Amino acid sequence: MERVEATSELQSRLSSLSFSSFPGVTSNQCDTSPVESLQNTDLSKSQPQTDDQADMEEIEEDSGQRSEGNEEAPAEPAPGEAGEENNSTGSCQLSTEMKTQMPPLEPPTTWTSATLKELKAKLRTEPDSVVTVYRGDIMTVHVPTVPEAKKVSWEFATDGYDIGFGIYFDWTPVTNRSITVHISESSDDEDEEEELEGPVSNGDVEKGSKTQTSSNLAEILPVYRQDSHLSVFGGSHDFPGEGTYMLKFDNSYSLWRNKTLYYRVYYSA
Template identity: 25%
Template sequence: MSGHFGDLSPKQSAALLKLRECVADVKDQFEEDDDYYYLRWLRARNFDVEKTEKQLRDHIVAMDTWKFSTVLDWEAPLVIQKYLTGRLHGYTREGQPVFWERVGRLDLRGVVRAATRDDTVRYRVRQGLEMMQGMKAQTEKLGRRIDTCVVIYDMEGLSIQKHFAPKGIQYVVEMVKVFEANFPEILEAVYIVNVPSIFDLAYNIVKPFLNEVTRKKVMPIPGAPEVCYERLRELIEPSILPACYGGSFVPEDGDISCDSLLVGSALVPRSMYLKASKVPVSEESQTVTVSRRSTSQVEIEVTTAGAKLWWGFASEGNDIAFSVLHKPSEHAGVKQHAGQMEEIVPSRRVDSHVNFEEGSVVCKKAGIYVVRFDNTYSWTKAKVVHYLVRVEEPGDKEPVSPTASQDAVAATASREAAAAAATVADV
């Protein structure tokens, strides 16, 4: 059986019922609460209820991290709007929205130097939500369920120089991970056009991060451009298909290259590159130096379920990976690896050397919460991190952002010794 609504085996039906029971306590936090929604997540995990429940609960954390509720109204930085490719345009003959991505024209090296990691991820999340909106609009328009979309990746211009720098590869891998984790089973197919000789090299980097179901949907269309375009005309009505891909659709500006529609090829000016800066933090902050290839942990005891754990931090010179973990109170002061503790906020690298990073999470249970700074990916550079951590009991006021203090970075240096006492080095 396909695992789609109306085509379930007895085992799949039982898994659906079980999943609904397992997530009943958080169902109000999901975007939807119907069988179509839960079946998407189950298919992505081969109807393994335990794995699907974990993914859904992780999704709730991600929705808060990436501001799903407001990201569609968020105004992205100019560099992302102008230089980050990827746009929705048109529909297939079957009614699925089509997302176009001119990967080969993307100045990946420039984008990762001119935009923060968080902003680029947030923009991709917004694009995922726009796909979901497009599917919903088509469902209403056609009077039948449309719950997938088609992605077309144009690889013309793909090069080692522009796309294979370490930071660029990290960017691509992170985008894939975020999309796989939060938008499962919305892809009908992924078509690759203008396939270059180095495509296999690029795909082999991404492939390990795709689940087996998604891998089967990736379909390179080899051959000359006209061969690709003929296949696209079979997929999409010529009147909708952009002229630059063999169709007859031309934007209002008359540009048959459709650069205004799908974003053209342009290098990000070096003047837009981000510059590392010391971001001011509060005079209450502590400081820790995280050695290369190592991590540091800050333990906070939370005695009341429902309390809010708040954090804020800035790093000097380079980014740092950050996560929040939980362990029982009886393990206070005991050094443990991340894998031995419960993950509350998944680890991610943060451009805290550019912008002050702050956030919070509601503590669903008492115990020891561990704020973890991870520098294991750096082979050469130690990272200096200035941080604050607070526990707000239910009813407490939100803390004032420490970015209001203008001289705190200098003031933190004298407190390094005290910070070390509050920091447990991970092994």
């Protein structure tokens, strides 16, 4: 009986206890059950946004706006590109028109002669008919057309070694009727190759001389190495119109040898 009474007395004391009996704990803190607290929790609202996250979002927004701006703005051509293209097109058309106005040139009439000694003996008595074309040089004889003639003729020979020879025609209107001679040095990189002495077969292209780039210049005979030390080389060409012949004696391929040239140029009816 005493145990029963002690147990009932203990239960009555426990039931009389409340949360207010413990300091620092209030009954309001336990009004909501743990399940309800979890259900009402909003993580997006409860967790504050950090500064790093905000900076990342701003960078993404800026990059998106820039990419949209680049897509909307088409690339503009650099200044001067359109003008240069139009100028190059116009110059090409002008050059084409000038070339189409030029009539085709007939090939020259050429020959060789064994009278080598006779020609040299004759030209030695004439002034300016014997010249030295130095190594690496090109001698060009400018022969303008004249109203009293219909063709130009030439003959030449050399001592000991061959020489390159070619003919071009300049359609520029004639302003000077005198025959002139011009000497020029070759800037070709192939000048360093030593000349191959001795007979050379006709048809070897002369490397030191190249066709001029002038739109008024036409090629009559490309420059070839001629065995002018073995025989006389001669030829003639009918005037295609008003202009100036350019007879090229080319020694630009020779690294060591100067060439003694005997030549004459004359008009024929």
